[in-house]
Amino acid sequence: MATEFEIKKAKAKHRQYLDLIDKGINPSTYKFSEKVKLTSDRTFKEVVLEWHDKKQKTGIYKDNKVLGRLNNYLFPKIGKLPAKKIEPPMLFNIMENIQEEGLIETSNRAITVLLWYFVTV
Structure with a gap:
């Protein structure tokens, strides 16, 4: 009680x-x-990798593809930016670029990763 x-x-x-x-x-x-x-002095990449490690340790997911998507599609574009500077339009533009490359499913999965992050941080 x-x-x-x-x-x-x-x-x-x-x-x-x-x-x-x-x-x-x-x-x-x-x-x-x-x-x-x-975490204002930390980069988006640092914050997300910390989040990723926590989620793997808790067993919420064990998909190494998540880290691959982060490394391939998100970190090259916004990984070095301060976490507090990340704005939704930036993420939207990244997803549009991925879709324009014909990688619709990859874009959808990257969006899912971002949602996991933003909802569970």
């Missing part, structure tokens, strides 16, 4: 999320942006 402290903490977090929603802010996006602020 949850302690009174845990219940109060959960209620406070719930209120915080409702306040964000009222302001038109997606709580998941907010959570991600707060974590990026903590």
